[in-house]
Amino acid sequence: DIQMTQSPSTLSASVGDRVTITCRASQSISSWLAWYQQKPGKAPNLLIYKASSLQSGVPSRFSGSGSGTGFTFTISSLQPDDFATYYCQQYDSYPLTFGGGTQVEIK
Amino acid sequence: EVLLVQSGGGLVEPGGSLRLSCAASGFTFDDHAMHWVRQAPGKGLEWVSGISWNSGSIGYADSVKGRFTISRDNAKNSLYLQMNSLRAEDTALYYCAKVRLRHSSSWYFDYWGQGSLVTVSS
Numbered sequence: 056d057i058q059m060t061q062s063p064s065t066l067s068a069s070v071g072d073r074v075t076i077t078c079r080a081s082q083s084i085s086s087w088l089a090w091y092q093q094k095p096g097k098a099p100n101l102l103i104y105k106a107s108s109l110q111s112g113v114p115s116r117f118s119g120s121g122s123g124t125g126f127t128f129t130i131s132s133l134q135p136d137d138f139a140t141y142y143c144q145q146y147d148s149y150p151l152t153f154g155g156g157t158q159v160e161i162k
Numbered sequence: 163e164v165l166l167v168q169s170g171g172g173l174v175e176p177g178g179s180l181r182l183s184c185a186a187s188g189f190t191f192d193d194h195a196m197h198w199v200r201q202a203p204g205k206g207l208e209w210v211s212g213i214s215w216n217s218g219s220i221g222y223a224d225s226v227k228g229r230f231t232i233s234r235d236n237a238k239n240s241l242y243l244q245m246n247s248l249r250a251e252d253t254a255l256y257y258c259a260k261v262r263l264r265h266s267s268s269w270y271f272d273y274w275g276q277g278s279l280v281t282v283s284s
Binding site: 056087089091093098099100101104105110142144146149150151152153154155156 | 209262276
């Protein structure tokens, strides 16, 4: 199974900050990586697919990069609506696996 | 508008069975693979199972293999998860999720159901 290691697990930031989350795969997954945002009591929401492609309707302050085993998710200027938990997911092969999540908190 | 409406959760004793359903609308259901993802209370996301658009390809997490069965009825635009031999560690909120691309094996999800809570306890 491919293990997805996400860091940090918690991040404290202020509105306007640039936020970066990393996700590392235990083996190469090419660019088969997605990023989701989840708010309490809600289902996850797709933000990024194929490592760097922005899902339709998602603000351009969200971006992703990387390939192989190392990936980065960035929020260029954190907005109040962005305080949530973020997950990476590999879809290179079964079983699909998610990172442990990064909770972005208000500093 | 794409909608995934789930039903079938509840409280069940260890060793019991439960069937989850996911009724889809707003898209051509039989063009898209569908999956189940769960989230234990206060924990992260865990993939459970997936089924291709034509049921030709099915996968399960090791943790549920042999106990859970995924199926779909394209005539009824519905996805199912039959859960047998349930354990306390199966307690979670179960989501159905739609794969974004038609006839695709790129299994990432653009729409999710509202979640069905399954509690396994005596």
